[in-house]
Amino acid sequence: MVSPVAESGHWNTQSPKSASPPAEKSRLRFMTCGSVDDGKSTLIGRLLYDTKAVFEDQLSDITTGGAGTGEAIDFSLLVDGLAAEREQGITIDVAYRYFTTGKRSFIVADTPGHEQYTRNMATAASNVELAVILVDARYGVQTQTRRHAYLAALMGIRHVVLAVTKMDLMDFAQEIFDKIAADFDAFANRIELNNVTAIPVSGLRGDNVACTSASMPWYSGPTLLDHLETVEIRSDDATAPFRMPVQWVNRPGLSFRGFTGRIVAGQVAPGNRVRVLPSGQDALVARIVTMDGDLPVAGTGQSVAITFDREIDCSRGDVIVDSEAPPEVAQQFETTIIWLGDEPMLPGRQYWLKTATKVVSADVTDLKFLVNVNTLEHLAAKTCKLNDIGVCNIALDQPIAFEPYDVNRDLGSFILVDRITNATVAGGMIHFALRRSHNIHWQPTSIDRRARAALKGQAPRVIWFTGLSGAGKSTVANLVEQKLHARGLHTYLLDGDNVRHGLNKDLGFTDADRVENIRRIGEVAKLMADAGLVVLCSFISPFRAERQMVRAMMAEGEFIEVFVDATLAEAERRDVKGLYKKARAGLIKNFTGIDSPYERPEAPDVYVDTIQESAAAAAERIVTKIIEV
């Protein structure tokens, strides 16, 4: 056999473009709700086996009896390789399996275990279109069945399959199945779960899984696989008005500015008038750029890059929308949150909130009630604990464009992140904006930052000097400002000590106050950059997270982090202001380097070693960097 390609050569197909792609298959993501006792693992194992998604070497691991005897296969072991992990106390929230048939490709999200059920199920449910809820034919609809159905409805899953399992143990009796289906229907109606398909199955024997059951001639509906292959998953997103959260601005050169993102609703075409929210500026779409050529139109689910016909401000976190049907912009919301953190929620505490591509600061202003997932009762509470579901108001530190979760999952969902541990502590769904926040609008101004900077003939920059007290930040920053000034650049130097005399005189030196200190300075620097200035900021700014926060506030490439480094011993030896001496004497608390940490920058844009390099030389390097960028 002669290989068509040389070993060293490139392989390149000459396959005709006209060949119809196999990709016309659609994808269905579904989850399974139930426990091992309900026969869940056996059912999934059977589904994988019958769709030939299991390889022989995997099968040999789990075949207990003689080879070739189908009955010796324990299907549950195919998916339940997690038992050992449970013994080790490892939490597995979701395990994913894949199989494909001639009609569809499937992703199964499986949530093992009883514990942490709310957390696990919410995680799985957030990314699927359909839920298979298992009920053991011997026991009928249980409390946990209702809980599964409720959580599925809460997370916006519109299609549910009620799989009544272990029918073989109940002699395949129709009245058993009918009773369970009727019980479930009654509850489903109460929680507005409208698309329920009930199917009697036996995972062990394969009845109505992939093959029609000979033992249940009274059942004329589809098999589980038939249903999964054919159920029509309609989303309103594709026909809704256009929405695309901006992920990243692609600027390979001066002539190209592409706004990249994944379209979460509607479609877009060159010539469409769009609006950037929350700023409110309009533009026409010029091109939809992809590596495969420009597109005449792009729709929901596609990852694209869009260019505009004019230069307007648009950066990560903004949402590009149909200008004739924009979503609301607001800062306070009523939401449902599902608490996932080990630490309880505290009203008033600041969390990071990520929604679509935007990260803001948020706090829970009012916890209205918790929901008992078993009884649906509302319970008054002061806090949310792990696995609690609560309805609460939240307030953001800035307005965002959003949609109610029911209208659009991407623009109506969010996570909360603990600012200290960085753990994901909650998932949330927006109901609506609170009225008082409707009245706060961001005022779009006709003279934009580009115009202001252009008048000064410079590019706005924020040069951020960080380092220990006494490392030489202010000295270097001063020199840089002098050199820039001499070159005719418009600058402003914000200095730690000076700011604490005015803007931030109400703040102390606790971790929380240090965070707020940097946040305010960031906001001021941002306004100054908006005005077209080169802003020099000289602050210890010990926490990486806050430096990152300020970087994120600025336009891309605008923020230059300068790490002015000196060892603690050296800084303490210099002790220009006599502060180290006082700190060592216990007269100053929370002093960075002594009893408060300094997190060194990992990848500063400019690194200055003040022991090796003179302040003047460092300043010259920084100036060059500012000018050249």
Place this chain on the structure above:
Amino acid sequence: MLLSTRPIHRPVTRQMSPSNRIFAPLAHLKELEAESIYILREVVAEMARPVMMYSIGKDSAVMLHLAQKAFYPAAPPFPLLHVDTTWKFRAMYAHRDRMAQEAGMELLIHTNPDGLAQGIGPFTHGSAVHTDVMKTQALKQALEKWGFDAALGGARRDEERSRAKERIFSFRTPHHRWDPKNQRPELWRLFNTKIRKGESIRVFPLSNWTEIDIWQYIRFENIPIVPLYFAAERPVVRRDGAWIMVDDERMPLDQGERPFMKSVRFRTLGCYPLTGAIESSAATIDAVIRETLAAKSSERQGRVIDRDQSGSMERKKQEGYF
């Protein structure tokens, strides 16, 4: 919404020109592509110093291709990193250098200098030691050497059971350990990328792809791959039930053992002494796809590394293996 205290008003649907047909759901390969591009862009937007692990195999080829799409017309704004054990197939090295050049990306290559000095290799030290020193330890060295806070890898959840529960954004401690008890729940497409100094994130943009998805995508996107994936007459010996290709003179032969030519191809590529070939005559992409669809064993079966200890992938991952 069940809990909303007010009815929700849906925005009025507007038909936009030029096409007002209802968009069918994206075909599943296009959907996988869009999802992966989204993940790649999130990494670049949120992480300070990302890097793409480039292992030269078919999954790396697809990941690199997706990166080129994600950042087009710019080149992907991160370097490629190859952790080189020095035992890859010769055809892989040639392919690696060419691909990095064509993509216009910086290629970083790291080999564990201690392992090199000690002459660690799969024949002399066995697969477990070789993999630990030349791959796991070398990877940690490389990530620390360049200070990367995010490493993109081409692993897929369908490859191996312990991968099935892996996050797309997988959090690592400052010692690069994977702590399965301390992973973040991933809801919707909202990836939490917040980390502290020294911590890092491994990101798997191909999490939801299957082996056959990879092959079909390679076919329809014309993605260049190492020719070893296609059947050809190659010199092999039989070792522990696997066909091992004699790729260079470092391969020790038993007394009387002589390589013979056989038509084989590889389903996965790694260090040549640890990678078993399969007997095949599939010399074209379509033939490979047909064979993959009909395959009765999983692709990692040819990998010696996964089998040397039970639960070995799990353990390797905890120690910092990709």
